[in-house]
Amino acid sequence: MRITAIETISALFKGPANTVGVDVGSYALKVIYLAGAAPKYTIAGWGYLPLEIETSFEQSQAELKGIYASKLSMFLNQNRALPKEATTGIDGPSLIVRTISIPRLAYQELTKTIGFEAEPFLPVNINDCEIGFHIVGPSKDDPKKMDVLIAAVKKDYIESKIALLNDASLRTVVADANAFALYNAYETVSNPSEIVVILNVGASVTNMVLVDNMTVKMVRDLAYGGIEFTKNIQRQMTVDFNGAENLKMAHGILVSGDDKERTLADDKKEALGVSMALNNSTKMLVGDIHRFLEFYLGQNPDAVFSRILLSGGTAGLPNLAAYVAKETNIPTEIFNPIARCEGANLIPEKFQPSLATAFGLAMRREKDHLATGKKVAAVAAKKSK
Numbered sequence: 001m002r003i004t005a006i007e008t009i010s011a012l013f014k015g016p017a018n019t020v021g022v023d024v025g026s027y028a029l030k031v032i033y034l035a036g037a038a039p040k041y042t043i044a045g046w047g048y049l050p051l052e053i054e055t056s057f058e059q060s061q062a063e064l065k066g067i068y069a070s071k072l073s074m075f076l077n078q079n080r081a082l083p084k085e086a087t088t089g090i091d092g093p094s095l096i097v098r099t100i101s102i103p104r105l106a107y108q109e110l111t112k113t114i115g116f117e118a119e120p121f122l123p124v125n126i127n128d129c130e131i132g133f134h135i136v137g138p139s140k141d142d143p144k145k146m147d148v149l150i151a152a153v154k155k156d157y158i159e160s161k162i163a164l165l166n167d168a169s170l171r172t173v174v175a176d177a178n179a180f181a182l183y184n185a186y187e188t189v190s191n192p193s194e195i196v197v198i199l200n201v202g203a204s205v206t207n208m209v210l211v212d213n214m215t216v217k218m219v220r221d222l223a224y225g226g227i228e229f230t231k232n233i234q235r236q237m238t239v240d241f242n243g244a245e246n247l248k249m250a251h252g253i254l255v256s257g258d259d260k261e262r263t264l265a266d267d268k269k270e271a272l273g274v275s276m277a278l279n280n281s282t283k284m285l286v287g288d289i290h291r292f293l294e295f296y297l298g299q300n301p302d303a304v305f306s307r308i309l310l311s312g313g314t315a316g317l318p319n320l321a322a323y324v325a326k327e328t329n330i331p332t333e334i335f336n337p338i339a340r341c342e343g344a345n346l347i348p349e350k351f352q353p354s355l356a357t358a359f360g361l362a363m364r365r366e367k368d369h370l371a372t373g374k375k376v377a378a379v380a381a382k383k384s385k
């Protein structure tokens with residue numbers, strides 16, 4: 001088995017980016033290319049390529065791959081200055097991220113034994129996976145041990161992503177967990193001593209990343225996103241999928257009692273109906289955030305959460321940030337790290353929060369795993385043929 005472990009370099013070592021970040025989502029494919037160096041990047045190229053079919057999960061994977069590959073090819077033909085090397089992201093059920101506690105080893109030694117160390121903790125056949133890791137630090141309970149964040153991804157899943165990019169004549173040089181790309185993006189707007197939760201609520205996946213003192217401590221991917229929100233509106237308001245999408249984006253959720261009463265008084269039944277239809281989805285999301293926070297508090301009872309950062313397309317849902325803030329009692333804001341980059345003004349604001357992952361991916365460069373960074377891990381790098 002070939003094990004590839006790569007470490008993300010810290011901002012200090014981040015040189016000029018030379019790969020295109022490609023985030024293949026189930027709603028839209030996002031591309032970012034950066035010039036300059038951390039922490040002050042310039043957006044040198046960007047693309048937002050929506051799939052534009054009703055419910056992507058009803059199509060076969062081959063069809064989806066074909067649609068995206070041709071859209072990406074067309075985009076690259078119109079943007080010939082972009083490099084042909086790409087970093088792409090992985091998340092969802094095919095990715096497993098765990099923190100394990102193992103006897104202390106040097107980084108180099110662990111690159112040789114990570115498969116053996118990780119195997120007991122993974123519910124999958126290790127021969128079917130690529131594995132990456134990051135040494136978090138000494139274990140709290142046993143100083144002879146250290147905590148290691150491991151990430152395993154099914155080889156066939158990573159290969160299918162690489163094949164899609166290949167079809168568009170892009171060579172994948174790094175495959176990173178989307179959660180870690182979000183962390184990289186966060187580094188450019190971070191506040192060093194804080195504990196934050198970064199949420200990326202997409203169409204069918206939601207990434208949750210807990211960062212404490214500039215270290216990724218916990219990662220969880222939820223198997224739902226904005227499509228679930230839309231389907232609830234579709235079911236409860238008897239409209240078609242596109243109609244439900246429009247209602248969702250137009251009204252979002254009503255948060256305060258005042259808002260609800262005003263809406264009732266103004267006889268805006270539609271807005272009220274949408275908010276009620278979204279109740280199940282928003283409750284489910286907040287429930288998952290609570291469980292995530294509580295798990296961390298169980299191990300770190302003194303932890304105080306400073307902020308929740310909301311990215312992904314669903315961050316645009318009107319009032320979602322206010323709702324999450326109210327339900328968690330934690331200040332919640334839209335996470336838009338791109339806004340600080342030169343050239344961001346050319347990207348429509350409504351797309352910006354959904355480009356956070358592509359932005360973090362674009363910060364990676366081929367061979368950056370050769371640098372000995374210490375902050376965070378990436379998953380697996382694999383060269384395409």
Ligand SMILES: Nc1ncnc2c1ncn2[C@@H]1O[C@H](COP(=O)(O)OP(=O)(O)OP(=O)(O)O)[C@@H](O)[C@H]1O
Nearest residue numbers: 025026027028202203204205226312313314316317
């Ligand atoms: N203004 C908005 N209000 C509410 N929802 C929105 C808004 N804009 C986009 N969305 C929703 O965001 C989702 C798309 O987000 P995003 O582009 O992050 O997903 P993706 O990365 O393609 O999907 P995946 O979950 O597979 O990663 C869709 O469900 C879409 O309906």
Ligand SMILES: [Mg+2]
Nearest residue numbers: 025026202203
């Ligand atoms: Mg996504």
